[in-house]
Amino acid sequence: MLGRVADVPEPAVLVQATDLTKRFGSFTAVDGISFELSRGEAFGFLGPNGAGKSSTMRMIGCVSPPSGGDLTILGMDPVSQGPAIRARLGVVPQEDRLDEELTVRENLLIYGRYFGLSKAIIADRTDRLLDFVQLSERGGDQVEPLSGGMKRRLTIARSLINEPDILLLDEPTTGLDPQARHVVWDRLFRLKQQGVTLILTTHYMDEAEQLCDRLVVMDRGKIAAEGSPRELIDTYSTREVLELRFAPDEHEHAAEVVAGTKADRMEVLADRILLYVADGDAALLQVRSLGLEPLASLVRRSTLEDVFLRLTGRRLEDG
């Protein structure tokens, strides 16, 4: 319904970046990254704050000229053909940037007019889009008093007014409460099902796992790894993780003892010990057999968080 039906054959690769670099003065925000995005994919940049994700998104959004490398979007050059590319992009910025004093419908009208769409077309699409983001009843309301989740959904509706070829979402659920996040995820998942090509940045591993077919893990301006969430976990982590928590005064001693168990890898965090193993329950038995009794233990599947920890030695939220 919302995906644009192309009447001209398009190249399958929508975004191609080679050694893409962005510098601000002496600071290198994006340090020679290469990736490709194909039509219909949901592609993610996962990394902590300051990893260079937003800078990359701004370059793809043609509002930030690359400092080096090659970037082609929809077969065009972002610097010389920015307006033509942007005509076919949808952008959901982290800050929403809605016209808060205007009504919900006026927001879509103004934005649609930026794209040169006729009023009749905008009105028609507005009905469908507001229905899609569950804001039909709020059409005539001013935006300012709406909740954060509603505003984000409106921003998503607004970004779809031109039926974009690619939808760019920068941290789509940052700052939302858990319930609102799930509603946004549900809508984005539906878009994905409809074949809309998504690029998103996130520092939430659960968001990346739920929404991305393929993702790159970014750290300090570079790509640390690339693959589907499953592949990344299989490659960089074990099937299960045993989390152990000890009393603070035992923590250090326990870490030394646990190091003697048969695990693929161990991470000692400030408050927990993570054991990367194929069988978490078996590992826990082994820990107990060494005479240790953790205050709490948890066996769970590996996540992208573990992949990130393995690749960078830091946790995602540490930045």
Add this chain to the structure above:
Amino acid sequence: MTAVAEAGARASVAGPWGMSLRAFRWWLVNYRRTWRGSIYSSLLNPVLFLGALGLGLGSLVDKHGTARLGGLSYLAFLAPGLMAASAMQTAVGESLYPVFSAVKWQQTYQAAAATPLRPADIYRGHLMFTTMRLIMNMVIFLAIMAAFGVVRSPWMIAGVPVAVLTGVAFAAPLDAFAVTREKNDQAFNVIFRFGMIPLFLFSGTFFPVTQLPAWIRPVAYATPLWHGVALCRELNSGAPDLLGAIGNLGYLAALAAISMLAGQITYRRRLYV
């Protein structure tokens, strides 16, 4: 849904004029909410100034002889110059804070920059709206002048576009400057105190520049407001001196044109980081 060939169904890129018009629409849609209040102040401002200064202060001035005002009553002297000065005020009001708000507080500029619009289109769209506001206010000002009985020549109708151009000559550089402000709006106070207020007071609006000490007069002649004030005042007395008028208009047009080039650069630098 099939691919529709219907006009306006596909996002499109237009020429500079068409794209600027799209940016202009944002201001129009927002203005629909606030136009009433703005009309009141557009009416009230000239009435207060012409009443208090033109009539009130003017009655004192007129008692002391008006030879230096060219034999005019003070009200008749003041009104056309004040029209140009009020164009400057309108331009300042539609430029500094609205630009800062659009780029910093609301980020409407950045929202527009994510669409086919280019920074230059966003800049020109804002200037188009300021021009519209100037036209409205100057027409109102002329009507109030007529109500006060001080429109002395049909040439004064040409004072409207002259005052509008004066306003644009202020708005274009002020927009270009305001968009460069990253952190705060402190610089605006400096502009008000050391730019706009001295210009307002000393550019010949309230008394002829010839009353100033000789050494400082060239400064007054160099300010854009003086050119607007002088030409508006001349138009109210009949056909202007052609060469002088070309000089005034040329100065204002050149200032506007050069500022617009600068604004395209400053807008791009701010919006394409």
